[in-house]
Amino acid sequence: MVQKDLPSDGGAKQVADDDTKIPNGIVESLKGRPKDYSSQGVNDNDIFMLPGSDFQLLGLLTAVAALVRLFRIYQPSSVVFDEVHFGGFASKYIKGKFFMDVHPPLAKLLLTLAGWLAGFDGDFDFKDIGKDYVEPGVPYVAMRLLPALMGVMTVPTIFLTLKATGCRTMTAAMGAGLIIFENGLLTQSRLILLDSPLIIFTAFTALAWTCFTNQHEQGPSKAFDANWWFWLVATGLGLGATVSVKWVGLFTIAWVGSLTVVQLWVLVGDTATVTLRKWFKHFFARFFCLVVIPLTFYLGLFAIHFICLVNPGDGDGFMSSEFQATLNSKAMQDVPANVVLGSRVSIRHHNTHGGYLHSHNHMYPTGSKQQQITLYPHKDENNMWLLENQTQPAGLDDPIAGLNAWDTGEPIPIRDGAILRLYHFVTDRRLHSHDVRPPVSEAEWQNEVSAYGYEGFEGDANDFFRVEIVESLSDGAAAKAHVRTIETKFRLIHVMTGCALFSHKVKLPVWGFEQQEVTCAKQGTLPNSIWYVEQNEHPLLGADAEKVNYKNPGFLGKFWELQKVMWTTNAGLVESHAWDSRPPSWPVLRRGINFWGNDRRQIYLIGNPIIWWSSTAAIGIYVLFKVLSILRWQRGFRDYTNLNFKRFDYEIGPTVLGWAFHYFPFFLMQRQLFLHHYFPALYFAIMALCQVYDFATNRISALGLRNRPAIGRSGIAALLALSIVVFTLYAPLSYGNQWTQSACNKVKLLETWDFDCSVFPAELSDYASAPPSAGNAQQTAAPVASGVNEQKSQDVNVTPHHSSEPSISRLEKVEYRDQDGNILDEEQVKELEGKVSFETRYETRTRVIDSEGKEIADGPVGGEGVAPPHPDIDRLPETAADQPEDDGREHPAMASPEKDIRKERSAEQADDGKPRPASEPSEATR
Numbered sequence: 001m002v003q004k005d006l007p008s009d010g011g012a013k014q015v016a017d018d019d020t021k022i023p024n025g026i027v028e029s030l031k032g033r034p035k036d037y038s039s040q041g042v043n044d045n046d047i048f049m050l051p052g053s054d055f056q057l058l059g060l061l062t063a064v065a066a067l068v069r070l071f072r073i074y075q076p077s078s079v080v081f082d083e084v085h086f087g088g089f090a091s092k093y094i095k096g097k098f099f100m101d102v103h104p105p106l107a108k109l110l111l112t113l114a115g116w117l118a119g120f121d122g123d124f125d126f127k128d129i130g131k132d133y134v135e136p137g138v139p140y141v142a143m144r145l146l147p148a149l150m151g152v153m154t155v156p157t158i159f160l161t162l163k164a165t166g167c168r169t170m171t172a173a174m175g176a177g178l179i180i181f182e183n184g185l186l187t188q189s190r191l192i193l194l195d196s197p198l199i200i201f202t203a204f205t206a207l208a209w210t211c212f213t214n215q216h217e218q219g220p221s222k223a224f225d226a227n228w229w230f231w232l233v234a235t236g237l238g239l240g241a242t243v244s245v246k247w248v249g250l251f252t253i254a255w256v257g258s259l260t261v262v263q264l265w266v267l268v269g270d271t272a273t274v275t276l277r278k279w280f281k282h283f284f285a286r287f288f289c290l291v292v293i294p295l296t297f298y299l300g301l302f303a304i305h306f307i308c309l310v311n312p313g314d315g316d317g318f319m320s321s322e323f324q325a326t327l328n329s330k331a332m333q334d335v336p337a338n339v340v341l342g343s344r345v346s347i348r349h350h351n352t353h354g355g356y357l358h359s360h361n362h363m364y365p366t367g368s369k370q371q372q373i374t375l376y377p378h379k380d381e382n383n384m385w386l387l388e389n390q391t392q393p394a395g396l397d398d399p400i401a402g403l404n405a406w407d408t409g410e411p412i413p414i415r416d417g418a419i420l421r422l423y424h425f426v427t428d429r430r431l432h433s434h435d436v437r438p439p440v441s442e443a444e445w446q447n448e449v450s451a452y453g454y455e456g457f458e459g460d461a462n463d464f465f466r467v468e469i470v471e472s473l474s475d476g477a478a479a480k481a482h483v484r485t486i487e488t489k490f491r492l493i494h495v496m497t498g499c500a501l502f503s504h505k506v507k508l509p510v511w512g513f514e515q516q517e518v519t520c521a522k523q524g525t526l527p528n529s530i531w532y533v534e535q536n537e538h539p540l541l542g543a544d545a546e547k548v549n550y551k552n553p554g555f556l557g558k559f560w561e562l563q564k565v566m567w568t569t570n571a572g573l574v575e576s577h578a579w580d581s582r583p584p585s586w587p588v589l590r591r592g593i594n595f596w597g598n599d600r601r602q603i604y605l606i607g608n609p610i611i612w613w614s615s616t617a618a619i620g621i622y623v624l625f626k627v628l629s630i631l632r633w634q635r636g637f638r639d640y641t642n643l644n645f646k647r648f649d650y651e652i653g654p655t656v657l658g659w660a661f662h663y664f665p666f667f668l669m670q671r672q673l674f675l676h677h678y679f680p681a682l683y684f685a686i687m688a689l690c691q692v693y694d695f696a697t698n699r700i701s702a703l704g705l706r707n708r709p710a711i712g713r714s715g716i717a718a719l720l721a722l723s724i725v726v727f728t729l730y731a732p733l734s735y736g737n738q739w740t741q742s743a744c745n746k747v748k749l750l751e752t753w754d755f756d757c758s759v760f761p762a763e764l765s766d767y768a769s770a771p772p773s774a775g776n777a778q779q780t781a782a783p784v785a786s787g788v789n790e791q792k793s794q795d796v797n798v799t800p801h802h803s804s805e806p807s808i809s810r811l812e813k814v815e816y817r818d819q820d821g822n823i824l825d826e827e828q829v830k831e832l833e834g835k836v837s838f839e840t841r842y843e844t845r846t847r848v849i850d851s852e853g854k855e856i857a858d859g860p861v862g863g864e865g866v867a868p869p870h871p872d873i874d875r876l877p878e879t880a881a882d883q884p885e886d887d888g889r890e891h892p893a894m895a896s897p898e899k900d901i902r903k904e905r906s907a908e909q910a911d912d913g914k915p916r917p918a919s920e921p922s923e924a925t926r
Contacts, residue, residue, distance in 0.1 A: 037270035038219025039650060041643045045214050046227065047160045054169055058156050061176045065155040068180055069148045073190055074141050076736050079131045080603060081595040083192040087126035087143065090115045090192075094122030097313030098327055100562075102570040104298065105305040106244035107197040111143055112308075118142030130598055140192070147196035151189025154196075154683075155179050157203040162687065164210040165651050167694040174716045175690040178615075181720075181727040182686075184607035187595070187734045188676055195676050198245045202252055202680045205238030206658065206687070209256055213654070216263060220273045224285070236289040240297025247570070248662070248680060253294065255661040259654055260286055302559050317353055317377050318565050321486075321534065323558055325550040334547035335536045339387065339414050339483040342406025344425070344537040346383040349375055349503050350473070350489055350530035355516065356383035357431075357501075357531070359424045359451045365511050366439045370450035371429055375503045375516035384535070385431070386423040387414065390464055411540045413482040416469040419495060421459060428455035430463040433494045433501075433520040440517050441506060447499050447520040464495040470530060485536040485548050491529050494520050500529040573671040583666040586678035587616040587685075591752045593675055596736065597759060600767065604733040604755040605675060607682070610726045614719070615685035618692045622656045625649075644699055652691045659684035738767050 034040055079087065085101075086108060092099045093112040101108070118139035133140040155176045162172035179185060189196035212231035215222045222228055239256060243249030267274050267282055274282075309327075316324045324330045339345060347357040355377035363369050376383060386403055393400050393409070403423065406412070414420065422431035429451035436448040453459055468491040471480040479487035492501040502521035507514050521529060553561065579593045592606035629649065632639055639645045662681040666673055697705045697712030705711050729747045732739035733755060744757035761767060 036273040039217035042217040091122040096311045098309040100315030100318040107194040114146040150196045150200040161207040171694040201242040208234035232289045236293030240294035336541035337546040337548040340411040346535035351527040373449045388421040390419040415482045429453045445523040465492040603736045615689045618689035
């Protein structure tokens with residue numbers, strides 16, 4: 001290192017590199033530290049003061065990035081991977097239908113805005129991978145353009161961030177080039193996905209914080225000036241935007257927060273220039289910009305979210321009744337407060353939000369074969385029950401008979417311990433339980449709940465349920481004394497068996513219309529056996545009766561409830577997935593994700609191995625440096641008196657810390673994880689690679705490269721050239737381009753890279769002879785939950801031709817398999833119908849056959865060439881066979897009331913006439 005003695009105040013000397021400019025106001029000595037909180041050897045790296053040549057180079061790099069990101073962005077012209085969900089969310093925003101997603105709304109709102117501006121009306125549902133965009137006229141290119149442009153903007157952002165850290169222009173250009181030609185970032189930014197917005201907002205936050213840190217390290221002379229405030233406010237906005245895309249932004253907040261604590265601690269030690277008053281000024285400035293601004297931004301996005309989603313949708317079943325009542329058509333009129341004998345009520349489950357106690361004129365296929373009792377998520381006449389006393393009211397001579405017996409006289413409130421019968425109006429049967437196992441949850445502690453009887457039937461003792469008010473959950477003294485609408489939470493205890501009316505997140509099979517199961521549980525958990533009255537009508541409760549309604553939770557109440565539901569749902573994503581991976585495999589690029597496959601093409605998310613492995617090596621170099629520096633410090637070496645040694649730690653350390661904060665927390669998560677979760681950490685790793693290279697070639701004289709700039713520039717050119725070559729090799733997987741089996745096999749460096757080379761033809765010319773296959777790409781198989789699996793497979797065969805060239809055709813067939821994969825014949829399937837649940841599983845199998853019918857190549861088996869369902873949204877139907885008892889809330893039983901009603905009505909039309917009891921009155925009930 002070349003040293004210069006520079007004059008300074010008090011005759012002290014400063015140590016600097018040849019091109020180091022000492023900022024005004026920093027007082028330091030050759031061997032000592034600055035007398036204020038400024039950092040020794042720091043330069044003013046104001047990105048607004050860059051030379052014009054830097055901005056010209058920046059423009060050129062941005063143009064190249066645009067060409068790479070936007071190339072054939074229309075390809076493929078069908079739904080790819082998570083576009084199923086994030087495109088679908090755009091449809092719901094435009095229609096105003098409430099949905100629940102585990103991610104905050106910013107990126108989804110931006111995607112919706114892009115589609116709306118391009119004329120999207122929300123009618124396309126994005127429901128299937130491979131569904132065509134072109135025929136219905138979906139402006140998918142415009143929607144993909146938004147994340148693509150955000151991916152483009154990541155390039156100038158990293159360039160400016162590296163310049164703000166003090167890197168040379170060529171090193172900053174290298175970082176920009178590595179971002180341009182990183183295959184994984186390219187693939188993710190060309191689709192209607194959330195990761196590109198997440199990366200750009202993370203990158204912007206890193207840029208703003210780096211610029212603010214540079215201002216801070218220059219000492220008191222820069223504190224609280226316009227640039228200082230600009231970058232601090234920008235950091236707060238970046239944090240708010242990042243966490244409003246995905247909760248991964250919390251890691252970015254933790255990174256900035258930890259470095260803020262270090263800054264405030266350094267300020268405490270500056271007794272010369274930082275008074276207690278000034279320290280608190282620093283503290284409150286940071287608190288406002290880094291806490292208040294991000295929180296306000298985050299809250300504001302959810303306010304917009306609620307304004308857009310005002311109608312009921314398939315996500316409102318996740319939310320409480322109070323929340324649902326704020327949606328259009330979900331709100332209800334005020335209802336009488338006191339529930340009395342003879343009240344016509346709807347009864348709602350408290351915990352799972354599966355819906356209302358419900359019955360319909362369809363029988364259980366097993367067990368007692370009596371009428372089904374379910375939980376139904378929509379308002380319906382089949383939810384109405386009459387609350388009868390265990391005996392009829394006394395008349396002048398005999399008890400008053402009939403359903404209207406309690407419609408005269410004084411209303412009789414229902415108190416704790418009252419014994420009731422629940423009469424179902426539509427089918428003239430009463431709620432009933434007995435010592436029979438339920439059709440699905442066949443545990444010994446579960447009894448079947450059914451509807452039993454007929455019009456005029458007096459019922460029997462198995463119809464009696466005792467009201468047990470749960471005071472801890474009831475609202476108000478009156479609600480704890482007797483049953484009040486909405487306010488009283490109670491259990492219904494079956495008198496004969498002692499079990500409690502119970503529901504949990506288990507759905508009935510198709511014969512139960514996939515509605516939620518209701519049982520009578522002897523050992524059921526308290527939350528799943530809690531009920532309350534929602535609708536309440538009685539002739540004696542007129543217009544002057546006391547009325548109640550759901551309390552409006554307000555914005556903050558809705559916001560907090562949604563956060564809890566998002567957290568619970570996100571934490572519950574623990575099932576295995578076809579393409580998941582764990583954090584130890586990410587830095588070495590052990591496995592990718594299959595996004596899409598059709599027409600002998602494939603999109604597979606895989607990174608550029610040169611960039612990934614070299615950036616991981618850079619992290620390793622810094623970790624090794626830090627370990628050795630700590631050991632040497634403990635042995636008494638004074639390495640930190642060397643300016644370059646200190647700056648290497650101070651400049652690269654925060655970047656590696658950013659990598660660590662965005663990587664190591666995933667080790668604590670039990671949920672499904674995927675390669676794209678590493679992308680924010682990858683961004684910091686690429687930055688660290690560039691900083692390490694810059695120090696090695698431009699600032700550390702001991703390596704001999706500082707005075708040979710041509711070597712440094714050659715190294716940059718070589719790394720970029722190699723990255724571009726490797727990028728080109730894997731580009732067919734990123735763009736979904738034509739490729740050949742031989743080219744694919746040559747670049748498959750690791751056995752764990754499970755993209756399927758057999759889907760590609762032997763020669764590129766084969767694409768011209770094979771027309772696009774009919775039908776859409778299908779989803780890969782999900783694990784079978786229980787029972788029997790209904791399996792659809794689509795075989796692509798080459799049919800004999802007079803020509804020697806093969807042609808492609810598609811054959812669809814249905815196979816039925818049991819849980820072990822054994823094929824069932826028609827008689828076995830018929831025997832099992834109504835006894836087990838069937839689940840649909842799609843597979844695509846490709847067989848290439850010559851003109852003589854001989855197979856010449858194998859295609860993908862098991863659907864491995866296409867994309868899986870989205871892990872954060874798609875969940876298999878839950879059954880008692882594979883789901884333990886759980887108190888948490890889960891998906892509603894059904895999403896569409898119209899669909900449910902059609903199912904029930906169609907089944908009712910198949911019945912042969914008048915409703916009748918499942919058993920005759922002469923038969924003993926159990």
